[in-house]
Amino acid sequence: MNSGDGTLAGHPFVVAHRGASGERPEHTLAAYELALKEGADGVECDVRLTRDGHLVCVHDRRVDRTSNGSGLVSEMTLAQLRELDYGAWHPSREVHGATPDTGLLTLDDLVRLVLDWNRPVKLFIETKHPVRYGALVESKVLALLHRYGVATPASADLSRAVVMSFSAAAVWRIRRAAPMLPTVLLGETSRFLGGSAATTVGATAVGPSISTLREHPELVDRAAAQGRALYCWTVDHYEDVRYCRDVGVAWVATNHPGRTKDWLQNGLTGVQSD
Secondary structure (H helix, E strand, O other), rough: EEEEEOOOOOEEEEEEEEOOOOOOOOOOHHHHHHHHHOOOOOEEEEEEEEEOOOOEOOOOEOOOOOOOOEHHHHHHHHHHHOOOOOOOOHHHHHOOOOOOOOOOOOOHHHHHHHOOOOOOOOOEEEOOOOOOOOOOOHHHHHHHHOOOOOOOOOOOOOEEEEEEEHHHHHHHHHHHHOOOOOOOEEEEHHHHHHOOHHHHHOOOOOEEEEEHHHOOOHHHHHHHHHHEEEEEEOOOHHHHEEEEEEEHHHHHHHHOOHHHHHHHHHOOOOOOOO
């Protein structure tokens, strides 16, 4: 994952943010399967630890927003979390009806899905901080990636997994334990991403939001000069996709991977359709 690999195909690579979460409930098998079918180059997930030590794909500290339950992920067991439905709240349920693939997704499930897919896809794993279990999250992620043989790639470019965090300490833990595994230091300020933080922790990429990037487009060239790629989130609108392409972003995370791929493959010409 170097500063140029996003432009080898003539456009940014597309990462499905929590799966195809604009069309399906986020972090569910339904969302990721749709994203892969739509041609996403990568998929992104957020991981948290359950009370009994399992890595699950849930963004919020609580399950209230994305399930029919209530409570902190860190205080619930995997069995308790599996009892909840993670799709009833999403508008797609009204269109597609109840489906069996909107239950809890573990990181183990997602790694298997991605590695078994019929083409190479990168998995971007974001560890959340601060959390109750601290550095144990990174340790568990690395242990799982080792189990699947993807924690020590021959090179960053050939890696099937990327670990990301807003926490510089978390990125440093990954770099120290798995130096060939690509990492993204996420952030919402140009001073943090363009300064010494990324260098100090050895991140192979930086990840600004689209609003931060629009305010500071120099982040792309600054990252490239330091040998880093740039990963931008969350890029859902036509003008933003075009902007990322024009300034040389390597990876764009989007809730709508299908239409984003279409826009890029069609050269971002014609009438805006989002």
